[in-house]
Structure formats: structure tokens, C-alpha cells
Amino acid sequence: MIKKSGILAILFAVVLVISFMGFSQPAEAETIQVGAVFSLGGLGDLSFNDLAYEALENASEDYDVEFDYIEPDSSADFDPSLRRFAERNYDLVLAVGFLQEEEVRQISQEYPHVNFAHVDVAHEPAIDNVRGMLFADHQSSFLVGALSALVTEEDNVGFLGGIDSPLINKFEGGFVQGVEYIAEEDKDIEIQRSYADSFDDAARGREIALGFIDDGADVIYHASGGTGDGLFTAAEEEDIYAIGVDSNQNWISPGHIIASKLKNVDVAVYNTIEDVVKGDFEGGRNMEFDLEVDGVGTTPLESVIDEVIEPELDEEDREAILQMKEEVTAPHAERIEEIREKIIEDEIEIEDWSEIGRQ
Missing domain, CATH: 3.40.50.2300 (Response regulator)
Known part of the structure; x- marks a missing residue:
């Protein structure tokens, strides 16, 4: 007959064995x-x-x-x-x-x-x-530069930068080369360029944009963070076209922002x-x-509503965007896609102004 002390010893041993066998609750993963x-x-x-x-x-x-x-x-x-x-x-x-x-x-x-x-x-x-x-911001900026050159009716476009720096020069350089790529084939296009020296000065952005417009620009691209809000205001006031940057900004001024250059941060x-x-x-x-891994790109140019901005739109905004796309960007969607493929295949070489400086 096993004594009480012996039973307790056996139970204690069993508990130890179970613990060492890993039957205890696993520790929660560290946050x-x-x-x-x-x-x-x-x-x-x-x-x-x-x-x-x-x-x-x-x-x-x-x-x-x-x-x-x-x-x-x-x-x-x-x-x-x-x-x-x-x-x-x-x-x-x-x-x-x-x-x-x-x-x-x-x-x-x-x-x-x-x-x-x-x-x-x-x-x-x-x-x-x-x-x-x-x-590769110069690649996607090249695409919206080409789009600007195809869309402009005044043969005059603009680039609004934030802080003059190698990174923003990269945007500027891609845009300029995209415009010139189309201009070499079809027409002479004036390119106005200016920096606001800020990423959060919408008033300065509006001032620069209005100056571009006074000098004939009808399509303006920005790489200026919150300063670009001033461009969108000016585009609405003067009924010209703007191009957004980094995220899908097409909903901000429906019908006036023809596309956004995307950076999938x-x-x-x-x-x-x-x-x-x-x-x-x-x-x-x-x-x-x-472009090859979709790290950069553009918003859709075809006559569709981008899913990412759908929640931001009421019916009037939706119609304004669809009408703009049908009339302004959809006719050039195939051409821009051809250019995109040529960039990926290295048939179009784009200088990186963050490396060589502004030209």
C-alpha cells in the first residue's frame, strides 16, 4: 500500500514531467x-x-x-x-x-x-x-509628363516642386523628359518650373500655380506635399488641369485632377x-x-472610378470624374501604357536628376 507521502511525490513528479514535455500554455508572441x-x-x-x-x-x-x-x-x-x-x-x-x-x-x-x-x-x-x-519617381513622373503633353491645348505646362532637393529634382526631371518625349514627335511645348521651398504652404502653391496659369499653362503637375493643395484650388478657380502626386488625389478636385502619379509607400x-x-x-x-514591380505608376486613365477613392465621392463628383476621363485621359490611355512598357523594357532611358542635377 502506497503511503500518502508517496502519492504526493508521484503526483509532483507527474507535474514536473508534463511541464518539461511542454504541455503548459505557450507564451504569447511578443508585441x-x-x-x-x-x-x-x-x-x-x-x-x-x-x-x-x-x-x-x-x-x-x-x-x-x-x-x-x-x-x-x-x-x-x-x-x-x-x-x-x-x-x-x-x-x-x-x-x-x-x-x-x-x-x-x-x-x-x-x-x-x-x-x-x-x-x-x-x-x-x-x-x-x-x-x-x-x-523610381522619375519613371512615373515621365508618364504624367507625357500625359500632360498629350492633354495640353495651350502647349504650355507647369511643374510645382516643394523643397529644391535631389529627390524632388528627380520628379521634375522625369516630368520634363516625359513632356519632351511627346514634344519631339508632335509640337513645341513650354515647360514652366518653380519651387515653393515648402511642403506645407498651400498659399504659396496657389500663388505659383496662378503665375503659371497667367503665363499660359493649362496642365500643372506638383511634387510638393501639402503645398499642392494650393495648386488644386487654383485649378478649380481658373478651370485648368492638375496632376496629383504619390497617393490618389483625384477626388480632391473632381474633374480638374486628370491623374495622380503614384508611389506605393x-x-x-x-x-x-x-x-x-x-x-x-x-x-x-x-x-x-x-514600374516593373508596381512600386510606382499612375492612377487609371480609362473611364472608370478608382476603387480607392469611391468612398470619397458623391454622385456629382463621380460624374465629373467620369466625364473628364472620357474626354481627357481615356483617349491617351493606350499611348501611356505603350510608353510604360517601353520604360520597363529599357527602350526609353530616363535620366535621374537626383544623381546628375537639374538640367
Whole structure:
């Protein structure tokens, strides 16, 4: 007969065996923390800051991800903002925009155990714990430049830039070369160009756009963040056409924005966060997203409503966009697609003005 003390010893041994066999409840997966420092202009730019934020929200819905973010008031805020997340050992620190290049390079080397991802910058030489995300903005800008040249009735188009910098020069250069590609075949087209020295000055954007219009422009493309809101206002006031940038901005001034040049920052940021979640993040590399992988592109030119802006439209806006597309962009959709294929196949070479400077 087994004594009571013996029974207790046996039960204790069984418990130990079960524990070591892994029958206890598994530990919950660790929450991934992401800290984002946006570029100047912050959220509400209807451009790359908003796209990055959308990726953060989507990742937090799909995975065990928590995120925090900072909207700097000036470039002086970049350093302390990035350090705040790095010092707290966030799993990923996301820097949005080329203006943070020097700060990311410095701070990432001070915190080598922290993963960094940087939108719109390719760090050279590469940094072991930094993933650069670069976009072929000159390719997609070439497409909307060609579209502008096909659409203009005054043979006069404009480019409105934010801050005069290598990145925005890349947009400008692609646009100019796209216009000239069509102009060489058909007609002489004047190209007006100006920089607002800001990504969040809509009043200055409107002022520049009105100047372009006074000098004959009837199609204007912007790469200026929130400054572009002023262009859209001017386009409505003077009944000319505008082209949006980075995200689908066609709904902002229905019937006046003939297309938007797309940069899929949301996809690139989401995929990077997903890599961190799955343990697949690799630093020390610069990734380029081009036309071939749909990293950049344009909104549809055919007579359809883009699904992404459908919720933003009432019936009047919907009709204005459809009528504009039918009359203005749909006739050129096939031609722009042909140009897109030629770029992908390297039949059209586009100079990158971020490398060679403005021409």
C-alpha cells in the first residue's frame, strides 16, 4: 500500500514531467513596437506621410503590432524624435522622407541593435541595421509628363516642386523628359518650373500655380506635399488641369485632377513591418520600387472610378470624374501604357536628376 507521502511525490513528479514535455500554455508572441517619424508637413498631406500611416494602421490590424509616431515641426525635431524611439528599443524605427538622411545615418550607428527603415533614401554606403526604400519617381513622373503633353491645348505646362532637393529634382526631371518625349514627335511645348521651398504652404502653391496659369499653362503637375493643395484650388478657380502626386488625389478636385502619379509607400512600409514581425528583416540594403514591380505608376486613365477613392465621392463628383476621363485621359490611355512598357523594357532611358542635377 502506497503511503500518502508517496502519492504526493508521484503526483509532483507527474507535474514536473508534463511541464518539461511542454504541455503548459505557450507564451504569447511578443508585441512588435514600431516608431515612425514623419516628414515635414505631417499627417494630412494626402501624400507619402499619409500613405506611411495607412501602412502602420494596416499592420496593427493584421499583426500584433503597436505603433507610435511623431510629426516634427521643423528639421530640428528629427534627431530627438528618432532618438526617442531608438532609446526605447523599438523593434523598428521608421523615418519618412529624405530630409532625415543625416540623422538616420548618425543615430542608426549609435544604436546598432535597433532596426531602421528609411523612405525615400538609399544610404551609401549601406548601413547594417538600415533598410533604405527608394522609388523610381522619375519613371512615373515621365508618364504624367507625357500625359500632360498629350492633354495640353495651350502647349504650355507647369511643374510645382516643394523643397529644391535631389529627390524632388528627380520628379521634375522625369516630368520634363516625359513632356519632351511627346514634344519631339508632335509640337513645341513650354515647360514652366518653380519651387515653393515648402511642403506645407498651400498659399504659396496657389500663388505659383496662378503665375503659371497667367503665363499660359493649362496642365500643372506638383511634387510638393501639402503645398499642392494650393495648386488644386487654383485649378478649380481658373478651370485648368492638375496632376496629383504619390497617393490618389483625384477626388480632391473632381474633374480638374486628370491623374495622380503614384508611389506605393504604403506597400513598401507594410512589407517592411511584416518582415520584422516574421523575423525576416534585413538591414544593410537599399530596395528600389519601380514600374516593373508596381512600386510606382499612375492612377487609371480609362473611364472608370478608382476603387480607392469611391468612398470619397458623391454622385456629382463621380460624374465629373467620369466625364473628364472620357474626354481627357481615356483617349491617351493606350499611348501611356505603350510608353510604360517601353520604360520597363529599357527602350526609353530616363535620366535621374537626383544623381546628375537639374538640367
